[in-house]
Amino acid sequence: xxxxxxxxxxxxxxxxxxxxxxxxxxxxxxxxxxxxxxxxxxxxxxxxxxxxxxxxxxxxxxxxxxxxxxxxxxxxxxxxxxxxxxxxxxxxxxxxxxxxxxxxxxxxxxxxxxxxxxxxxxxxxxxxxxxxxxxxxxxxxxxxxxxxxxxxxxxxxxxxxxxxxxxxxxxxxxxxxxxxxxxxxxxxxxxxxxxxxxxxxxxxxxxxxxxxxxxxxxxxxxxxxxxxxxxxxxxxxxxxxxxxxxxxxxxxxxxxxxxxxxxxxxxxxxxxxxxxxxxxxxx
Ligand code: AMP
Numbered sequence: 001x002x003x004x005x006x007x008x009x010x011x012x013x014x015x016x017x018x019x020x021x022x023x024x025x026x027x028x029x030x031x032x033x034x035x036x037x038x039x040x041x042x043x044x045x046x047x048x049x050x051x052x053x054x055x056x057x058x059x060x061x062x063x064x065x066x067x068x069x070x071x072x073x074x075x076x077x078x079x080x081x082x083x084x085x086x087x088x089x090x091x092x093x094x095x096x097x098x099x100x101x102x103x104x105x106x107x108x109x110x111x112x113x114x115x116x117x118x119x120x121x122x123x124x125x126x127x128x129x130x131x132x133x134x135x136x137x138x139x140x141x142x143x144x145x146x147x148x149x150x151x152x153x154x155x156x157x158x159x160x161x162x163x164x165x166x167x168x169x170x171x172x173x174x175x176x177x178x179x180x181x182x183x184x185x186x187x188x189x190x191x192x193x194x195x196x197x198x199x200x201x202x203x204x205x206x207x208x209x210x211x212x213x214x215x216x217x218x219x220x221x222x223x224x225x226x227x228x229x230x231x232x233x234x235x236x237x238x239x240x241x242x243x244x245x246x247x248x249x250x251x252x253x254x255x256x257x258x259x260x261x262x263x264x265x266x267x268x269x270x271x272x273x274x275x276x277x278x279x280x281x282x283x
Contacts, residue, residue, distance in 0.1 A: 001083045003090040007140060010091050014052070014141060022049040026143035028134060031055035032072040032188035033081050036178035040147045041085045043175050047145050053082055054091040054137055060103040061129025072191050091141070098136060108132040111158040111165070114251055118154050118263055119274065122241050130155050131162050138168055146170050151177040151185050153263055153276045157251055177275070179205065185275045192271040201268050203236050204275050208262050211243070212279045222254065233266050241265035241272070248278055256283055 004010045017024060025048030027040045044051045055078060062068035075092065082090055099106050108128050115127035138146065146163075148156045160172050178186050183205035184198065193201055211225045220228070222245045230240040243264040247257045254260055263276040 001079070001087050001090055003079060003092060005092045005094060005097070007093070007097065010089070010140065013089060017050050018142075023145070024048055024050050024052060024141065024143045025145045025147060026137065026141045027051065027053045027147045028137050029053060029055055030057045030071065030188065031078050032074050032191070033078045034178075034186045034188065036149055036151060036186040038081065038085055039178050040149060040175050041082070041087060043173055044145070044147045045086060047147075047171075047173065048143075050088045051086070052089045052091060052141055052143065053087050054093075054141070056091075056093055056095075056098070056133065056137075058129060058133040059095055059099065060106065060108070060132055061126050063123060063125050066123070067189075067192075070192075072188055091137075098133070103129075106132065109135045109162060109166075111161050114154065114158050114161050118242060118244060118246075118251070119265060120154075122265070122272075127155060127158050131158055134159055135162060135166070138163075138170055143170055145173055147173045147175060149177060150174045150276070150278070151187070152274070153261060154251060183209070185273075187273070189271055189273070193268065197268050197271070200237065201271075201273055204233065204238065204264060204266055204268075204273055205277075207233055207236075208243075208264055208275060208277045211245075211262055212277055215245070215281055216279065229264070233264075238266040238268055241267065254281075258283055 025044035027044050029037050057071050059068055109131040110128045111131055120127055156174050163170050163172055182202035184202040207229050211229045214220050214225050226243050229243045233240045245260055245262045247254050248259045248261045258281050260281050261276050261278045265274045
């Protein structure tokens with residue numbers, strides 16, 4: 001695997017690959033890699049000739065009181081995992097290279113509609129920061145395909161709409177969420193959890209499973225199960241941010257649609273967890 005932190009070298013390597021008609025996949029990450037990231041890389045390998053992974057803790061997507069400084073940075077371990085996974089090129093730019101004048105002075109990409117509500121209520125800068133950096137990475141790397149996790153469902157939908165609206169010739173592939181054996185969605189932020197909290201955190205997924213089951217067996221309305229789940233998470237020691245059933249296609253409040261997704265965010269201590277489950281509701 002070649003590791004590269006400067007733009008010109010990266011561009012010239014990729015130029016050569018493209019000249020040889022190599023199909024390029026990009027997997028953007030913030031590092032501290034786990035099995036969820038590795039499943040994205042497997043999908044990338046299955047759909048392209050060359051796999052590029054980026055590791056960049058993107059300051060533009062963190063709020064002023066969020067965990068940018070503490071975010072786990074484990075480049076040595078990540079390099080080993082990526083080499084073992086057969087990745088061809090690792091792009092590790094410094095923040096100064098991508099935001100030479102800082103993040104505030106930078107042009108940004110905002111996806112209307114999809115980037116509003118849900119995570120944006122508590123993290124107003126997050127999705128705009130993501131679509132801006134992903135747009136930049138797409139312009140630099142010019143991948144044929146890009147792979148994202150369904151774990152960050154609102155993010156995936158925003159990236160898909162950005163690619164569509166801005167006519168980017170890139171196929172965006174979503175990969176199902178990789179979970180611990182107790183159901184907890186894998187996440188770099190799980191490292192912030194104490195061992196006891198880590199066990200407890202699986203209740204978020206279990207609560208969403210219970211919500212889906214109640215809806216599918218017609219025991220309650222969408223509004224009722226959302227409220228019940230918020231209350232039950234709060235009783236179990238979480239501080240719920242939101243629990244919301246939306247349409248899979250465009251994250252709208254459902255009316256008669258059948259392809260739905262329940263999305264949730266909740267704090268356990270100071271750690272913010274997100275999760276979602278896609279499901280079908282017969283009407
Ligand atoms: P991050 O490094 O957290 O920014 O994530 C980089 C990519 O990995 C994003 O597309 C995430 O959606 C994806 N990802 C993170 N956790 C998981 C997981 N548990 N399963 C599948 N994909 C994931």
